[in-house]
Every structure is written in structure tokens, then in C-alpha cells.
Amino acid sequence: MESFSNKRKVLEAKPLSFGERIYLPAILKGLSITLKHFFRKSVTVRYPEQKREFSENFRGMHSLKRDEEGRERCTACGLCALSCPAEAITMISAERKPGEEKLYREEKYAAVYEINMLRCIFCGLCEEACPKEAIYLDGDIVPADYLRKDFIYGKDKLVEAPLNQ
Amino acid sequence: MGTTDILVKFALIVVIFLISLLIAMYSTYAERKIAAFMQDRVGPNRAGPFGILQPLADGAKMFMKEEIIPANSNKFLFIVGPSLAIMTACIGSAVIPWGQTLVIGGHPIDLQVTDINVGVLYIFGVVSLGVYGIMIGGWASNNKYSLLGAIRAASQNISYEIAMGLSIIALLMTTGTLSLGKIAADQHGFWSHGWFTWNVFKQPLGFLIFIVCAFAETNRAPFDLPECETELVGGYHTEYSSMKLGFYLFAEYINMFVSSAVMATLYFGGYNFPGMHYLADAGVAQNWITIIGVIALFAKIFFFIFFFMWVRWTLPRFRYDQLMDLGWKSLIPLAIANIVITGVVMNYFIK
Numbered sequence: 001m002e003s004f005s006n007k008r009k010v011l012e013a014k015p016l017s018f019g020e021r022i023y024l025p026a027i028l029k030g031l032s033i034t035l036k037h038f039f040r041k042s043v044t045v046r047y048p049e050q051k052r053e054f055s056e057n058f059r060g061m062h063s064l065k066r067d068e069e070g071r072e073r074c075t076a077c078g079l080c081a082l083s084c085p086a087e088a089i090t091m092i093s094a095e096r097k098p099g100e101e102k103l104y105r106e107e108k109y110a111a112v113y114e115i116n117m118l119r120c121i122f123c124g125l126c127e128e129a130c131p132k133e134a135i136y137l138d139g140d141i142v143p144a145d146y147l148r149k150d151f152i153y154g155k156d157k158l159v160e161a162p163l164n165q
Numbered sequence: 166m167g168t169t170d171i172l173v174k175f176a177l178i179v180v181i182f183l184i185s186l187l188i189a190m191y192s193t194y195a196e197r198k199i200a201a202f203m204q205d206r207v208g209p210n211r212a213g214p215f216g217i218l219q220p221l222a223d224g225a226k227m228f229m230k231e232e233i234i235p236a237n238s239n240k241f242l243f244i245v246g247p248s249l250a251i252m253t254a255c256i257g258s259a260v261i262p263w264g265q266t267l268v269i270g271g272h273p274i275d276l277q278v279t280d281i282n283v284g285v286l287y288i289f290g291v292v293s294l295g296v297y298g299i300m301i302g303g304w305a306s307n308n309k310y311s312l313l314g315a316i317r318a319a320s321q322n323i324s325y326e327i328a329m330g331l332s333i334i335a336l337l338m339t340t341g342t343l344s345l346g347k348i349a350a351d352q353h354g355f356w357s358h359g360w361f362t363w364n365v366f367k368q369p370l371g372f373l374i375f376i377v378c379a380f381a382e383t384n385r386a387p388f389d390l391p392e393c394e395t396e397l398v399g400g401y402h403t404e405y406s407s408m409k410l411g412f413y414l415f416a417e418y419i420n421m422f423v424s425s426a427v428m429a430t431l432y433f434g435g436y437n438f439p440g441m442h443y444l445a446d447a448g449v450a451q452n453w454i455t456i457i458g459v460i461a462l463f464a465k466i467f468f469f470i471f472f473f474m475w476v477r478w479t480l481p482r483f484r485y486d487q488l489m490d491l492g493w494k495s496l497i498p499l500a501i502a503n504i505v506i507t508g509v510v511m512n513y514f515i516k
């Protein structure tokens with residue numbers, strides 16, 4: 001039967017020649033190939049010491065942004081948590097007290113903001129949902145750790161460093 | 166034999182034992198590194214510079230793992246298995262001539278633990294004992310995969326021992342002695358009387374058969390059927406854990422070291438190296454020549470160990486029937502033909 005593509009490979013089952021049957025030439029050929037690879041440069045990127053360049057739209061660890069005056073942008077509206085398909089985000093909101101205007105941009109802010117990095121699938125939907133441009137996945141790869149509880153990142157790890165530093 | 170002699174022998178035994186253990190330890194590291202290089206990877210590089218401490222870390226891990234003895238196993242034999250494997254692996258090195266005689270303070274020291282006049286037979290005996298460790302371990306664990314692995318190992322070793330023995334017979338016809346010390350001494354230098362002195366040039370076919378059989382005897386790829394992970398879970402050591410497993414793996418590497426040493430001694434001139442005469446004529450002290458000889462022997466051994474690994478990461482495993490086919494239908498007839506050819510050549514051409 002002719003196939004649609006008209007591509008066909010005819011397989012011939014020729015009896016093996018003597019050289020093929022004693023198998024040694026083939027072994028020598030194989031050995032020379034592996035020896036060639038032995039001296040080839042390895043393709044490994046030695047990860048923690050060396051890093052591959054990230055692509056432009058790489059999504060890594062989240063960071064909670066600050067505005068031009070160094071105030072936290074997040075207003076704890078919860079849209080990111082709502083949009084998160086992995087339900088990785090939880091937060092507790094609080095009201096800004098007088099005198100804290102330097103710290104928080106809006107009247108309501110996130111007193112606690114936690115992302116469970118084991119649940120997060122780095123889809124970036126939180127980033128898209130945020131009306132305040134407060135969260136971006138512009139960080140590094142989330143590092144490995146030993147305990148599950150250490151993968152719940154709080155504000156101490158997520159919020160950007162203050163401007164004056 | 167005076168007390169000094171005994172002490173010297175004892176020290177030599179300890180040194181050889183330690184060297185075999187050290188080499189076996191670093192063979193595991195070399196194996197992983199060579200595998201990595203051949204696959205364009207880096208290999209272990211975390212423990213120490215270039216991962217040089219990896220064997221120590223592996224050893225510590227092995228010792229700290231939980232010791233499991235299956236409930237329905239034969240407990241005594243279950244422990245005897247790995248002990249036997251490692252013991253037979255270690256005693257093989259006793260008859261290898263590691264070098265010529267060192268003279269220290271007017272006192273000659275033979276760098277061979279014992280030069281028994283049936284050294285080759287001794288090696289054979291020890292090698293065939295090696296299969297007991299595997300067989301007993303596999304049987305005692307009361308697990309079908311272990312048993313299958315053990316049976317495979319036994320039949321494979323027995324089949325290849327025949328071809329190995331026959332290839333050795335041809336060698337013995339040319340050397341005329343069974344003593345490894347004498348065989349090594351006869352291959353002095355590199356070239357004399359218009360031909361190479363090393364036995365590999367007198368017995369190329371015999372060497373080829375021998376090395377194939379050595380691969381099979383040490384259960385190395387492409388003949389690693391007793392422990393093929395893809396078919397038998399883990400082969401004869403499926404049920405083993407902790408250092409008992411470690412002993413099995415270790416025994417394999419020691420076996421590799423010993424059989425490399427045997428190959429180097431029987432076929433590649435042992436401690437002899439090209440240009441020995443010139444060094445002796447130039448007035449270099451005999452002790453230095455001996456030391457260079459030891460280094461040469463170890464270089465040959467390391468090359469063979471490398472070769473073992475090189476082949477392992479090149480060739481796929483044989484199917485079981487192919488293995489038996491190769492052993493019984495190719496190697497044994499070839500080995501017999503080799504004996505005949507050797508006899509004819511010795512009788513009619515070399516006189």
C-alpha cells in the first residue's frame with residue numbers, strides 16, 4: 001500500500017556479513033564514538049554557581065512592588081488570590097493608621113501576605129489581575145529548601161527592598 | 166623465614182589490601198565520572214573539589230542505611246553471601262607480582278605476596294569461588310528476582326570459565342610455566358629476539374578471548390545480566406541494603422581491579438616496560454627500575470579499568486541467549502582453535 005506522503009523506507013533484511021557477525025569492528029566504532037564524547041566539552045550549566053540567561057518573559061519568584069515614593073503598592077484587594085488557579089495566595093488586610101502614609105500608598109494594605117511556593121505554578125495570573133501593579137514575577141528561581149513550611153513566603157521575602165537602600 | 170621476612174610479607178599484604186580497597190573506592194568515582202564525560206555531563210562534583218570525596222560520602226551513606234534482612238530469608242546465608250563475595254575478591258591479589266625485587270638495606274624484598282608455582286590455577290580457583298557469593302546471596306534472599314539473577318550469574322560464570330581456561334592453556338603453552346612471577350619475568354623488556362616479549366603479541370586471539378571472558382566473569386556490561394536493573398529489579402542483590410549491598414558493589418570493583426592486574430600480568434608484561442635495558446645499562450639503580458616497573462604495572466591496570474568502564478558505557482547488554490551463544494558457540498571453539506594454532510606454530514615455525 002502506498003502511503004499518502006509517498007515516503008517509504010524499504011527495509012532490507014540482508015544476512016549479516018562476516019565482518020558484521022564477529023561484531024568487533026562495530027564495537028571499535030562504538031568505542032571511538034564514546035571516546036570522542038569523552039573529550040567533548042560538557043553541556044552542563046553548573047547551576048547555583050553559573051546561571052543560564054533568563055528569557056525576557058521568564059516568571060520567577062514574586063515581588064511586591066513599591067511606588068516612586070517607596071510605599072507599598074498593594075491594597076489587599078484580594079484579586080490576585082481570587083485569580084490564582086492554585087490557590088497559593090492568602091492575605092490579611094489592615095487599615096492604614098494616620099502617620100503610616102509613608103509606608104502604604106492606599107488606605108487599606110496587606111498586613112500579612114503569603115504565597116505558598118509549593119502550590120504556585122508560576123502562571124502569572126496574579127500579576128495580570130493586580131489593579132495596582134503591585135505584584136510581578138520578576139525574581140529568580142525559587143530556591144530549594146528542606147521543610148514545607150519554609151516554602152510559604154511572607155512579606156519579609158516578597159516585598160521589594162525600600163528605595164533608600 | 167625469619168621474623169623480619171614475616172613482618173615484611175605482612176606489611177606487603179596490608180599495603181596491597183589497602184591499595185585494592187582504595188582503588189575499588191575510587192573506581193566507583195571513576196565510573197561515575199567516566200560515564201558522565203562520555204555522556205557530555207559533569208558527574209559528581211559536590212563533595213570536595215571535583216567531587217573527589219564522593220566515595221567517602223557514599224561509604225558513609227551505605228553504613229548509615231538501615232540494615233534489612235527479609236523475614237523469610239535464610240539469615241545465616243544471607244550474611245555469608247556478601248562476606249564471601251568480598252573475601253574472594255580480595256584474596257585474588259595475593260599471587261600478582263607487583264614488581265621486581267626491592268633491595269632495602271641489603272635485604273631483598275619480593276613485591277609479590279607469594280609466588281606459588283600454580284599461580285594461574287590459584288587465580289582460577291578464586292575467580293570461580295566468586296560465584297558462590299552471588300549464588301548464595303541470591304538464593305538466601307528468597308526472592309525470585311534474586312534467584313534468577315543468581316542462576317544467571319552461575320551459569321554465565323561457568324560457561325565463560327571454560328573459554329577462559331582454554332585461552333589460558335594456549336598462553337601456558339608459550340610460557341611453559343604456571344607461576345605468575347615467572348610469566349611476568351619472562352616478558353622482560355619489550356623487544357627481544359626479533360619479536361615483542363609481551364604475551365599479547367604472541368597470543369592476540371587468546372588475549373581477545375580472555376578479555377571477553379574477564380568481562381563476563383566480573384559481571385560487567387555488556388555481560389551484566391545477573392544484575393540487570395531493567396529485567397530483574399536489581400538481580401541477585403535485590404533484597405540487600407546498607408553495607409551488605411555495599412560489599413557486593415565493592416566486590417565487583419575489586420574483581421575488576423584484580424582481573425585488570427591479571428590481564429596486565431599475563432598479557433601486557435606485568436611490571437615490565439619498554440626501555441628497561443637502557444635504564445639498567447645507563448646505571449640507574451635497580452630499585453628505581455623496580456619502582457618505575459610498579460608504576461608501569463599500575464598504569465596498565467588503570468588503563469584496563471578505564472577500558473572496562475569505557476566498554477560499559479558504549480555497549481548495550483546482551484540478551485541471555487546471545488550471551489550463551491557467544492560463550493559456547495564462538496568463544497570455546499575459537500579458544501580450541503587457538504590452542505591448535507599455537508601448537509602448530511610452536512612446533513613448525515619457532516624452533
Ligand code: SF4
Binds near residue numbers: 083084086087088124
Ligand atoms: S503565579 Fe499563578 S499560581 Fe502563582 S501565585 Fe500567581 S496566580 Fe497563583
Ligand code: SF4
Binds near residue numbers: 074080129134
Ligand atoms: S497584589 Fe495586587 S491584586 Fe493582589 S491584593 Fe495586592 S493590589 Fe490586590
